[in-house]
Amino acid sequence: xxxxxxxxxxxxxxxxxxxxxxxxxxxxxxxxxxxxxxxxxxxxxxxxxxxxxxxxxxxxxxxxxxxxxxxxxxxxxxxxxxxxxxxxxxxxxxxxxxxxxxxxxxxxxxxxxxxxxxxxxxxxxxxxxxxxxxxxxxxxxxxxxxxxxxxxxxxxxxxxxxxxxxxxxxxxxxxxxxxxxxxxxxxxxxx
Numbered sequence: 001x002x003x004x005x006x007x008x009x010x011x012x013x014x015x016x017x018x019x020x021x022x023x024x025x026x027x028x029x030x031x032x033x034x035x036x037x038x039x040x041x042x043x044x045x046x047x048x049x050x051x052x053x054x055x056x057x058x059x060x061x062x063x064x065x066x067x068x069x070x071x072x073x074x075x076x077x078x079x080x081x082x083x084x085x086x087x088x089x090x091x092x093x094x095x096x097x098x099x100x101x102x103x104x105x106x107x108x109x110x111x112x113x114x115x116x117x118x119x120x121x122x123x124x125x126x127x128x129x130x131x132x133x134x135x136x137x138x139x140x141x142x143x144x145x146x147x148x149x150x151x152x153x154x155x156x157x158x159x160x161x162x163x164x165x166x167x168x169x170x171x172x173x174x175x176x177x178x179x180x181x182x183x184x185x186x187x188x189x190x191x
Contacts, residue, residue: 072079114120133142158165169175 170179
């Protein structure tokens with residue numbers, strides 16, 4: 001082999017070694033930067049861990065943790081059963097929610113129909129009439145009127161009532177007052 005070829009091979013090997021050396025140096029530099037960046041984070045994690053463990057204090061013992069792990073492992077079937085029940089309750093709640101939505105929709109449709117047909121307007125008018133009666137009359141007055149009406153309906157009418165009997169009844173002040181009120185009621189209904 002001639003000298004030029006040997007020099008070329010040596011240069012090639014040197015270039016390869018220099019490239020490897022440079023790659024290794026860059027890797028070491030990257031690792032150093034990573035360690036430099038990680039040290040503050042690790043220190044912070046260690047400090048937080050120490051602070052958190054200080055809060056637990058003397059209440060924590062390793063035996064307690066081992067007991068808890070053993071208990072969880074022993075009660076795995078129970079925990080799985082509880083999770084199954086929880087899933088069943090969640091499914092039931094979801095079905096209940098869907099059924100509630102359907103019921104709410106049906107109730108809304110029915111209430112809309114009642115509103116369109118005028119039931120609520122009729123009820124509002126009835127409430128206004130009841131309000132007026134409550135303000136104008138005492139409960140005792142209404143009760144007394146009801147008793148008098150029931151007694152009047154129970155009273156047996158004579159078999160033959162003459163026009164003269166009706167005219168004689170017109171002399172009674174209570175009859176005339178009742179007729180006047182009845183006529184006013186009929187007038188109001190007729191308007």
